[in-house]
Amino acid sequence: MRRGPDGPPRPTCSREHGPAKTEELALSLFEKTVEGICDSILQSRCQVPPEDADARRTEVVQYVLAQHGRMPDYLRLAFRLATWGFELAGLAHGGRVFHRAAHPSRWRQIESWRGGPVPVTRDFIRFYESLIVQCWYAPNGN
Amino acid sequence: MGIEDHSGLIDRCAERIACEIAVVGSGPGGAVTADLLAKAGRDVLVIEEGPLVPASACRPYSRDEMERKYRNGGVTVGLGGPKVTYAEGCCVGGGSEVNAGLYYRTPGDVLERWSREFRIEGITFDHLAPHFETIEKQLGVGETRGEISPQSAKLREGARRLGFSSLNSLTSFRAGAEMATAGGTADGDGQRASMSRTYLRWALDAGARLLADTRVQTLRREGDRWRLRVLHGSRGATPRRVEIAADHVFVAGGAVQTPALLRRSGIKRHVGNSLGLHATLKITARFRDEINRGNGGVPTWAIDEFAPRSYFTCAVSSREYLALEMLQYPEHFDEIEHNWRRMGIYSARVSGGRGYVRNLPGFRDPLVWFRLSDRDLAELSEASQQLGSCLLAAGAEALFPSVVLGGPIESAEQLSRLARLPRRATNLMTIHLFSSCPMGGEGTPCPTDSFGAVRGAEQLHVADASLLCTAPTVNPQATIMAIARRNALHFLGAL
Numbered sequence: 001m002r003r004g005p006d007g008p009p010r011p012t013c014s015r016e017h018g019p020a021k022t023e024e025l026a027l028s029l030f031e032k033t034v035e036g037i038c039d040s041i042l043q044s045r046c047q048v049p050p051e052d053a054d055a056r057r058t059e060v061v062q063y064v065l066a067q068h069g070r071m072p073d074y075l076r077l078a079f080r081l082a083t084w085g086f087e088l089a090g091l092a093h094g095g096r097v098f099h100r101a102a103h104p105s106r107w108r109q110i111e112s113w114r115g116g117p118v119p120v121t122r123d124f125i126r127f128y129e130s131l132i133v134q135c136w137y138a139p140n141g142n
Numbered sequence: 143m144g145i146e147d148h149s150g151l152i153d154r155c156a157e158r159i160a161c162e163i164a165v166v167g168s169g170p171g172g173a174v175t176a177d178l179l180a181k182a183g184r185d186v187l188v189i190e191e192g193p194l195v196p197a198s199a200c201r202p203y204s205r206d207e208m209e210r211k212y213r214n215g216g217v218t219v220g221l222g223g224p225k226v227t228y229a230e231g232c233c234v235g236g237g238s239e240v241n242a243g244l245y246y247r248t249p250g251d252v253l254e255r256w257s258r259e260f261r262i263e264g265i266t267f268d269h270l271a272p273h274f275e276t277i278e279k280q281l282g283v284g285e286t287r288g289e290i291s292p293q294s295a296k297l298r299e300g301a302r303r304l305g306f307s308s309l310n311s312l313t314s315f316r317a318g319a320e321m322a323t324a325g326g327t328a329d330g331d332g333q334r335a336s337m338s339r340t341y342l343r344w345a346l347d348a349g350a351r352l353l354a355d356t357r358v359q360t361l362r363r364e365g366d367r368w369r370l371r372v373l374h375g376s377r378g379a380t381p382r383r384v385e386i387a388a389d390h391v392f393v394a395g396g397a398v399q400t401p402a403l404l405r406r407s408g409i410k411r412h413v414g415n416s417l418g419l420h421a422t423l424k425i426t427a428r429f430r431d432e433i434n435r436g437n438g439g440v441p442t443w444a445i446d447e448f449a450p451r452s453y454f455t456c457a458v459s460s461r462e463y464l465a466l467e468m469l470q471y472p473e474h475f476d477e478i479e480h481n482w483r484r485m486g487i488y489s490a491r492v493s494g495g496r497g498y499v500r501n502l503p504g505f506r507d508p509l510v511w512f513r514l515s516d517r518d519l520a521e522l523s524e525a526s527q528q529l530g531s532c533l534l535a536a537g538a539e540a541l542f543p544s545v546v547l548g549g550p551i552e553s554a555e556q557l558s559r560l561a562r563l564p565r566r567a568t569n570l571m572t573i574h575l576f577s578s579c580p581m582g583g584e585g586t587p588c589p590t591d592s593f594g595a596v597r598g599a600e601q602l603h604v605a606d607a608s609l610l611c612t613a614p615t616v617n618p619q620a621t622i623m624a625i626a627r628r629n630a631l632h633f634l635g636a637l
């Protein structure tokens with residue numbers, strides 16, 4: 001969703017669903033992709049104690065989404081587009097969009113973007129990893 | 143004492159406000175300016191985009207602090223090469239509310255250059271000395287008390303072994319019990335002498351008013367007054383338009399936001415064309431013994447052997463900061479779980495490079511573009527090797543620089559891997575930005591004159607880090623405050 005220079009958020013596209021509906025769908029897809037990225041990185045990088053896994057996972061996802069919302073607006077838009085691109089790239093990696101793929105396939109996709117030759121894909125993964133580990137190692141209020 | 147309950151705070155804002163002097167931004171530059179002008183009996187309104195967060199509301203260097211007191215939650219990056227992430231405060235008090243309070247006077251040779259190359263009147267070390275003395279007295283600047291932290295001690299030890307000159311930085315942390323457990327500096331307890339506790343408070347005591355949660359969108363000249371179009375409202379709430387009329391405006395939004403505001407207002411000549419910063423490369427070191435107290439403060443030891451070209455310092459080394467650094471080393475990432483108490487982050491910093499600040503049509507946030515020249519990058523390579531050798535001399539087992547290298551450095555021979563920092567794979571950061579609207583005498587390509595007045599605009603001044611002609615090479619806050627003080631006194635005819 002884009003914000004005008006001063007005003008309230010304005011829709012970025014309007015097709016058959018009408019602007020609000022399309023935006024809602026796009027937003028929830030975005031959130032699902034972010035959730036998927038958080039899950040995979042947490043699972044592979046951080047030792048999640050099973051007893052509070054759900055609460056911590058939710059905290060991390062919320063933090064990442066909130067920080068995404070606080071980014072400079074032109075970067076926010078670029079990251080949103082890249083996140084959708086990442087979601088769709090799952091089709092090429094494992095035959096499913098990223099958030100529907102199984103963890104090993106997701107992790108392979110993350111690794112391949114992290115080690116890829118194009119700086120943008122490396123920066124993309126680094127951005128998400130930074131926010132996730134930052135939140136993980138500094139729980140709320142710390 | 144904070145200012146949360148001060149009667150000078152405007153909590154209900156009318157649709158139109160009039161004042162004699164509007165100060166845009168409440169960081170060190172704006173706060174010093176507002177204090178002097180209010181004490182001189184002028185009618186001052188300070189306008190701050192960020193919220194008023196009580197000084198003790200969040201732990202220094204915590205995530206909570208990032209979310210509440212930093213611009214963009216701390217997520218900002220300058221494009222160009224290498225990439226530089228940077229942080230700016232965005233709350234009442236600006237950067238002073240989140241910083242380490244390390245205090246350095248501007249070196250004499252830097253000021254001499256400003257005087258010579260930028261043809262600035264009255265800016266030698268002797269001219270600025272009285273301003274520094276006053277600020278030091280007012281902030282209670284001094285050495286930290288007691289033992290230095292183990293992380294500082296390692297830097298001191300490495301410097302001693304290699305014969306490098308080093309020092310314990312002065313700080314503007316005031317002795318006090320408030321932050322004793324999670325102190326702002328790791329080398330001594332204390333309380334940040336931030337602007338909300340000092341100059342802003344004094345300005346309000348002297349009759350100034352403060353409007354927080356208010357962003358100035360544009361400035362427009364109408365007759366003999368300035369009209370400020372502002373949006374007022376706390377984060378998350380729908381902002382309200384307010385119009386402010388002022389005879390004089392001092393813009394003190396910091397080195398990125400000040401040029402952005404001027405440019406949005408159509409004032410573009412030489413504005414935002416010469417952004418400077420201290421480019422900083424971090425090196426995480428793992429030692430044999432425990433050096434990390436986990437209290438999240440900034441250890442105050444520094445190496446000045448290679449000044450003014452480079453400085454080596456300690457950095458915040460709490461677990462989350464270590465984890466961020468170790469992301470570059472996936473095979474070693476789990477050291478965060480087992481070894482973090484033996485790890486500390488250090489930084490090598492150089493001045494150089496040049497950047498631009500531009501507004502993008504349709505977007506609110508300004509774009510920062512920055513590039514280090516090959517020579518600057520070579521200087522940073524040399525500095526990071528020198529810091530690395532110092533840490534190894536102090537007994538570090540492994541070094542993890544913030545560059546994609548393939549693995550940690552474990553011996554002096556391996557330091558040569560830092561000899562050519564790859565532009566695309568080096569991650570720099572900075573918390574010191576300046577020089578985007580530098581002062582300059584007649585005939586210089588500078589947007590402001592010798593005392594910060596904007597050229598070609600009446601009764602409009604800049605009063606923050608943007609004014610510095612070049613990198614101060616040392617931590618910049620003292621320089622910003624001294625220049626703001628000098629220029630405000632000049633405005634009052636009292637210099």
Ligand SMILES: Cc1cc2nc3c(=O)[nH]c(=O)nc-3n(C[C@H](O)[C@H](O)[C@H](O)COP(=O)(O)OP(=O)(O)OC[C@H]3O[C@@H](n4cnc5c(N)ncnc54)[C@H](O)[C@@H]3O)c2cc1C
Nearest residue numbers: 167169171191236237241243244358395396606607617619
């Ligand atoms: C983490 C950190 C640690 C640091 N440590 C040190 C240190 O130890 N020693 C040192 O010397 N320096 C340090 N610095 C740097 C120092 O804090 C800055 O150089 C200094 O705060 C800059 O002062 P300023 O007045 O130029 O701007 P700022 O402090 O950036 O203040 C500008 C204020 O203006 C507000 N503003 C901007 N645009 C608008 C607008 N359009 N409308 C209304 N308000 C606006 C901003 O929200 C902000 O609060 C540190 C900085 C950081 C981030």
